[in-house]
Amino acid sequence: MPDAVAARRLARRSRDGGRHAAFARRWGAFALTGAALLGVCSAFHLSAGPIGLAHAAGAAANTPAQAGRPAVPVPSLPAPPRATLPGFNPPPAMPGTTASGPVRAQPARMPFYVATRGTTTIYVLGTLHVGDPADYPAGQPFRAPILGALAASPTLALELSPDELLVSQDDVSKYGVCRRDCLPGLLPEPLWRKLALRLRGNPAAQDEIKKMRPWLASLVVETYDSLSAGLQTEYGTEAQLQNVYIRTRGKIVGLETLPQQMRAFTGLTLAQQREMLAQDLVQTPAENVDDVKTLHRLWRVGDADAIAAWQAAKSEKLARDKRISDSIDNRIVYERNRRFVSRMLLIAGPNKPVFVAIGALHLGGRKGVLQLLRQHGFVVDAG
Template sequence: MTRLGGPPRATYVSRGVALAGWLLGCLLITFAITLDAASPVTPRAVALRPLPLVVPEPGESPPGANLPFYEARKGDMTIYVMGTLHVGKPDDYPFRKVVVDALRVSAVVAFELSPDDLTMSQDDVQKYGMCPRACLPRLIPAPLWRKLRARLKGNPAMLSEIRHMRPWLAALLVETLDSMGADLQTEYGTENQLENIYRGRIVGLESLAEQMDAFTGLTSAQQNELLAQELVLTPKTATAQVEELHRLWRAGDAELVFDWSQSKAAQVRRNVALADAIDERILYSRNRRFLARMLFLADPGKPVFVAIGTLHLGGPHGVLQLLREHGFSVAQR
């Protein structure tokens, strides 16, 4: 649902909530909403902690999955770009040798958010995404509230909790439930696993405030559209969509993921104008910012490794195409 794919595509279907279809984008990392171990129905925002990951020497064992990985070159400047999922499975790893080798020669690694910002995300989620009283039923149209209530009728504790959320955060929670139905876990998100094996400097392509503003700055109508899109598909169908996204990501081709996002968007968008405005705010403007900061980090002879949501990469206005437009040759590895 969160927009984590490529930048503006005026001639393409607006992805609306579909873009990340659950997961991907940055919000699942930034605002990781997981289930409390003590109470499997209570959502809470947490700072993610990497799990141990053994990286075998070449020839020891096959890689876990292909995963989208690209090399962009312009003169003596090199930017490695990996498309991530912010949730995953243990058998998605280890990384391929070409990825590990790129990490070893990179002067800096850039995520959407720096690890330091990520550890501070919980307070901001509470501050900007939650209400002290049950606010959601009065912030959204009555038909939308009834639909959400029906979706969570078998989970009264979750329904009670979501009453205190603003619409944008409620939409992310519904999306997260779909990813959990596909047995995907934040612990196995790509950034967590990269952090396990990279010992150098890790920076963010945007600040926590910038990322939060992308969602908190949505109008009421846009937030309602965001939530409405998450409720179009049945839980079973939504989970199947997440499973398909995960499969395509493992195949390692960002353009296939882009095509998937277009197909899903056509199914879930409710209001084209609102969906386009959401795309511009939480996807396209962020992609342009990512590119600008990638170029700022790039120096001759000092490769940069960038790991951002896979849906940021593909399509005619994706980050890969933006790199080409800035004179980089881009090759899939």
């Protein structure tokens, strides 16, 4: 890591870490998701500053409520006490030993696909921006086919490049945070009361969220619930991939720019922003935590179409206004899928494979990245 970057990270942590306890991917998320909300710091790392936002917003990017949303950094918020989170169950312990000896930990299967067209190859991995240590065993963090594909690829493509991710916090604050309390006036009174009730046990967080525009408040709520599921930002897929990849290669690019990700949110109408936030509050925090755990299990199994089908059912259930909800999905999921694929085709070339890692919720379904690659003449096989 360049010295200047390291110094900037340290300065931000020193400045903000002591003041706020919780949020610092992303996208994920969720993201602004898919990989862009990658800015949210783990709610359980009390000293993490804005850079922690770097892989947690990713949590929001891949939360069930707002699938595929970019994971831009979410401003820091006070964390809830871990022991009092509704529906929270600690993650299972790491594998230990049995009477026959040590249990060999296996990496998560993850959605992984190989797309080929002639001599052009694109490896596609579906990511989660938060995870469990058991997902990435120390001796072998990824399955052999994934490690082989990484070694064969001159380029690793993420939703956002690492350099843009570092500076994304400033843009999120610029466009998503007001100088004074604005959120109560931008929401219908019943929706504001519902949000205030959700945060009643955390008055400091309620004070902070009042200064956010509805789209950013939505991402904060999503990430808040996602991290409450007991998963950790340092075990997000992108961070683990870079740990492996930088040792042998080092060329990492973004599939979209930070301004492109930001426009996915800043261009939303007030009605669309309200719909986003309303969807986040349909279920209880415990129900949202259960959904995050379900998504994590499906991701470990590694079937992108099964994930897409589950997400479609969830979206149908959570939508308050289906027409508006569909318009949001088109803007921040499907338009981005098309942009991802266009960029992949520019990067990849004959005998020049590229390894693509994007939020798992972007892959499956009839408008997903895998289907778009098929429409461009690629044969797509599970890796």
